[in-house]
Structures are given as C-alpha cells and as structure tokens.
Amino acid sequence: MPQSILMRWFCRAYLVLLYAYPREFRLQFGGEMQQLFRDRCRQMTRTPGLWHWLRFAMQSAADWMSTMFQERMAAVRELTVQQCAHKTFQVVRTVWSAGRQTQPRGFVAEWTMTLIVFLFATTTLVQAYVVPTGSMESTVMIGDHMLVDRVAYSDPGSWESHLLPYRDVQRGDIVCFHYPEDVRQIYVKRVIGIPGDRIHLENKQVVRNGQRLIESYTQHIDPRDEPYRDDFPQAPGWNTTPRGRDMFANHVRDGELIVPPGTLFVMGDNRENSEDSRYWGLVPRDYVVGKPVVIYWSYDAPTADFTGWSFDHMFDVVTHFFTKTLWDRTFTVPRARQAEVAQ
Amino acid sequence: MSKPTNPEDLLPLTPPVFHILLALAEEERHGYGIMQDVARQTNDALQLGPGTLYGCLKRMLAAGMVEESDERPDPALDDERRRYYRMTALGRRVVRAEAQRLADAVTAAKARRLFDRPRAGVTGGV
Numbered sequence: 001m002p003q004s005i006l007m008r009w010f011c012r013a014y015l016v017l018l019y020a021y022p023r024e025f026r027l028q029f030g031g032e033m034q035q036l037f038r039d040r041c042r043q044m045t046r047t048p049g050l051w052h053w054l055r056f057a058m059q060s061a062a063d064w065m066s067t068m069f070q071e072r073m074a075a076v077r078e079l080t081v082q083q084c085a086h087k088t089f090q091v092v093r094t095v096w097s098a099g100r101q102t103q104p105r106g107f108v109a110e111w112t113m114t115l116i117v118f119l120f121a122t123t124t125l126v127q128a129y130v131v132p133t134g135s136m137e138s139t140v141m142i143g144d145h146m147l148v149d150r151v152a153y154s155d156p157g158s159w160e161s162h163l164l165p166y167r168d169v170q171r172g173d174i175v176c177f178h179y180p181e182d183v184r185q186i187y188v189k190r191v192i193g194i195p196g197d198r199i200h201l202e203n204k205q206v207v208r209n210g211q212r213l214i215e216s217y218t219q220h221i222d223p224r225d226e227p228y229r230d231d232f233p234q235a236p237g238w239n240t241t242p243r244g245r246d247m248f249a250n251h252v253r254d255g256e257l258i259v260p261p262g263t264l265f266v267m268g269d270n271r272e273n274s275e276d277s278r279y280w281g282l283v284p285r286d287y288v289v290g291k292p293v294v295i296y297w298s299y300d301a302p303t304a305d306f307t308g309w310s311f312d313h314m315f316d317v318v319t320h321f322f323t324k325t326l327w328d329r330t331f332t333v334p335r336a337r338q339a340e341v342a343q
Numbered sequence: 344m345s346k347p348t349n350p351e352d353l354l355p356l357t358p359p360v361f362h363i364l365l366a367l368a369e370e371e372r373h374g375y376g377i378m379q380d381v382a383r384q385t386n387d388a389l390q391l392g393p394g395t396l397y398g399c400l401k402r403m404l405a406a407g408m409v410e411e412s413d414e415r416p417d418p419a420l421d422d423e424r425r426r427y428y429r430m431t432a433l434g435r436r437v438v439r440a441e442a443q444r445l446a447d448a449v450t451a452a453k454a455r456r457l458f459d460r461p462r463a464g465v466t467g468g469v
Contacts, residue, residue: 014393021394025401032374032426033393039375040393063392070398 006053007041014060020068022075066113125151126293129176129186132306135268135275136188138219139174140334143306143326145297148176150290169194169264169288171208173336177266178287181241181280186289189276190217193265198256201232201278204271205342212342222272229271232278233257243281251282264288291336298329350436353406354444359391359399364408364430364438371412371429374400400428408434 014037018030037060044056073092131144140146153169169175171191179185193199198209203225206213228237233252240248251258259265263282268274277283301324305313316324356364359381366372366380378391391399403409412427430438452458 025397029397029401033397035425036374036378036393036396040378059390060392063394067392067394067398071394071401 004045007038007045010041010057010060011038017064017068020064021071024075025071065117069113069116125149127289128296129188129292130306131188132303134273134303135270136174136190137270137273139190139217139269140188140292140295141298141326141329142303143299143301144295144329145299146292146295146334148290149293152291153288169285170336171197172338173291174334175264175266175283175291176289177264177283178289179280180243180283180287183287188292189266189268189274189283191264192267192277193257193259195259195261195263197259197265199259199265200256201230204230206267206339208339213339214342215339217269217337219270220272221270226272229278239279241280244279245281247277247281262286292334295329295332295334298326300324300326350433350440353408353437354441356437356441357399358389359395360403360408361438361441362389363391363396363399363403364434364441367409367428367430367434368438371427373425373427375425377428403434406433407431408437 011034015034018026018033021030040056044052070092126147126149128145128147131140131142131146134142153167153175169191171194173191174188175191176186176188179187192206193208200207202212204220206215225231227234233248233255247257251260257265259282262285264285265277266283267276267278299317301313301316305316362381362384363377365384366377369380372380374393374396378396381389381391400409404411408431409428410431412429449458
C-alpha cells in the first residue's frame with residue numbers, strides 16, 4: 001500500500017528534522033514529538049488522496065521551520081546576560097507576534113522565516129553554481145546548474161562536521177574549489193593526486209605511484225600527441241602560469257610530480273581541452289569549497305551566456321525553457337569514480 | 344524564571360496556548376489527545392504541529408500553568424513514550440482570566456455593532 005510507504009518515509013524525514021531543534025528541547029520532547037507525528041500520519045492514512053498528504057507536508061514544514069527557529073532563539077536567550085537577553089526577547093517577540101496575531105498566520109512572518117532558513121542553508125550548507133566551460137565533459141557539461149555541498153569536506157574540528165558526515169578528499173572525487181590564480185572564480189575538476197602521490201602522464205595515460213590508470217570517465221577529443229599536455233610534466237610551455245612554474249620548479253623530480261602536503265592535483269575529464277593543474281599548478285586544500293551533489297537544471301547554451309548576466313540570455317531562457325532544458329541531465333548526480341589500475 | 348502568581352501577568356495568551364488550556368480543562372491528556380481536541384474545538388481551523396504544541400507546552404511548564412501527570416488514565420491505550428499533562432491551579436485561573444478578557448472584548452465589539460449575530464437567527468436585513 002503506497003500510503004504506508006509514504007508514512008514511513010515521512011516519519012523518517014521527521015526524525016532527521018528533529019535534529020534542527022536545540023539539544024535540550026530535543027531531549028525533553030523529541031520522543032513525544034516523533035510519537036505525535038506518527039499518530040498524525042496514521043490519522044492521515046484514513047483520509048485518502050495525495051492532496052491531503054501534500055497539504056500535511058506543507059503544514060508540517062511550516063510548523064518545523066517556525067518553531068525550530070523559535071526554540072533556537074530561546075536557547076540563545078537563556079545563554080546571554082539577562083539584560084541583553086531581555087532586549088533580544090523583545091525583538092524576537094515582536095517578530096513572533098507578527099506571525100501569531102492572525103489565524104491563519106501572518107504571510108510576511110511565515111515567509112521571512114522561510115527566507116532566513118533558506119539563506120542560511122544556501123550560504124553555509126549548499127551553494128548553487130553554473131558551469132560555463134567544457135573542461136569536465138562528458139561528466140559535467142556546459143550549462144549544468146548544480147548544488148555544491150559545502151560541508152562535505154569541512155575541517156574535522158568545525159561545527160558542521162558534527163552535524164553531517166565528514167570525510168577527507170579522495171582520489172577520483174569531483175571537487176569545486178577557488179581557482180588559485182584568481183580566487184573569485186570557482187572551478188570544478190576531478191582529484192587525481194593527493195599529498196604524497198607521484199604523478200606523470202605517458203601518452204595521455206596517467207601513471208600514479210608507478211601504476212597505469214584506466215580512467216573510464218575521461219574524454220579524448222584530440223588524437224594528436226602534444227608533449228606538454230599529454231606527457232606531463234615535460235618542460236613548461238608558453239601557457240604555464242606563475243603557480244604552474246612554481247610547481248615545475250619545486251615539486252617535479254625524476255620526471256614525476258610529487259604532490260606536496262596540503263595540496264591536490266586536479267584535472268578535467270575532457271583531457272585535451274582542460275586548463276587544470278598541469279598548467280596552473282596545485283590546489284591548496286583550503287581552497288576546496290565542496291563537492292557537487294546534484295545537477296538540478298541543465299540548459300543548452302554557449303559558454304558566454306553563463307559567464308555574465310545578459311538580457312539576451314534571460315530572454316532565451318524564458319522563450320526556450322522547455323526545448324533547451326536538457327531534461328535527461330536534470331537531477332543527475334556527478335559521481336566520484338575510482339580509476340582502475342592497468343595490469 | 345520567576346513564576347508570576349498573578350494570572351493577568353500572563354495575558355494575553357496566544358491562540359495555541361489558550362486552546363491547549365481549554366483542552367486540558369476537562370481532563371488530563373497526552374500530546375496527541377491535546378492536538379485532536381484543539382482541532383475539534385476549532386473545527387479543524389487550528390491544527391497544532393508537533394513543534395508548536397511542544398514549544399507551547401515547554402513555556403507553559405516553565406510558567407507553571409501545566410504539569411506532568413504520573414497517572415495513566417487509560418492503561419489500554421498506554422504507551423510509555425506518551426506523557427500526560429494536567430492543568431495546574433494557576434493554569435485554571437489564567438484560562439479563566441483569558442476567557443473573561445475575550446468575553447469583554449466580544450461585549451465591546453457587540454456594543455459597537457461589530458459582532459455578527461448567529462447566522463441562523465438572521466432573517467431579514469437591517
């Protein structure tokens with residue numbers, strides 16, 4: 001019966017949502033709230049119709065958002081000095097009462113809460129980016145709009161790491177990071193080498209720590225062999241940046257790059273058309289922003305349309321939304337993949 | 344938190360708090376019982392979510408308007424995770440004062456002819 005599945009899913013989601021409440025509150029009432037929610041779900045199963053569930057979901061989400069915020073604020077209030085606390089209380093009470101005076105609740109207060117939570121979520125936890133270049137084709141395409149999980153690789157000591165599963169960057173991961181030569185730009189590439197790895201390329205094939213890699217995720221579009229690009233690290237060419245030259249000068253030994261501590265060696269999956277660590281050097285570990293979690297929208301347009309705001313692009317999106325959206329890419333997940341070792 | 348003994352200090356009550364007290368006026372109830380009763384009182388206009396309900400209960404417990412009950416009125420329906428809540432003497436005085444306040448407000452509204460008469464009683468125009 002689909003409704004019981006829906007119910008189980010709802011209850012499980014609610015259990016996770018409970019963690020948004022302050023610890024004290026959760027310990028005191030969490031079990032009961034869960035029980036109440038389950039009872040409410042059970043009551044819902046008696047009234048059929050997806051519409052009821054949708055309404056119930058919206059109600060629950062609104063309840064969760066506003067009360068979570070209230071309880072968090074209350075928890076903060078109890079911590080601070082009394083006078084200061086009193087002031088905060090008054091401000092908060094004004095905001096609350098704006099949402100409580102009428103029945104149904106104040107539209108503005110409700111949406112303010114939603115917006116605050118949304119802004120918090122999009123700035124600290126996830127962030128949306130659009131990919132303007134094809135260096136990661138065929139894994140990530142031009143026009144892919146993706147959400148980036150910003151806490152996936154957070155430092156082990158930081159507060160986010162207690163909330164969410166944390167792990168360190170691994171070989172094969174796709175990462176978003178600040179481009180070292182211009183930190184305002186965010187790049188997305190695949191991690192090939194982590195600290196301590198010895199890396200070189202032989203005729204487009206990566207050799208890592210003496211093992212030849214078979215990388216199923218790469219794309220090769222140029223059959224020619226260009227020594228700098230395809231047999232890295234040969235002598236730096238004309239387009240090596242200052243950081244790239246530093247890498248060649250200090251970290252290449254016996255024809256191999258040795259990745260120094262605290263840095264990563266990254267390359268695009270579109271090997272012949274990717275400006276990556278081969279040209280501009282290593283990525284400091286601190287520059288990593290996160291990893292892409294999902295491509296939520298993919299739109300078929302040239303690079304120039306995604307690098308700045310233009311009226312033409314907006315118009316194009318409005319008029320061609322359905323035909324130029326790449327529906328089969330929407331809600332796909334760019335996955336980390338391990339390279340195999342050739343025998 | 345110092346507990347005010349004067350019920351007027353706690354007024355006005357928010358609608359959820361008022362309806363929770365009304366629900367507890369008859370008998371002690373657990374969370375789901377309160378939620379159902381509030382929905383009944385208000386013809387489903389006020390559906391208390393878990394966060395709202397327990398947020399209110401937390402503040403009401405702190406203010407001394409309700410307390411946890413040790414008794415289990417209905418052992419057949421019992422579940423150890425459910426806790427029962429009961430109204431205190433202060434809670435009763437508060438809800439009475441609030442009801443009085445609302446009644447006064449209704450009287451004032453009536454005096455200014457702002458109050459709709461019961462629909463069934465309306466037979467002709469003004």
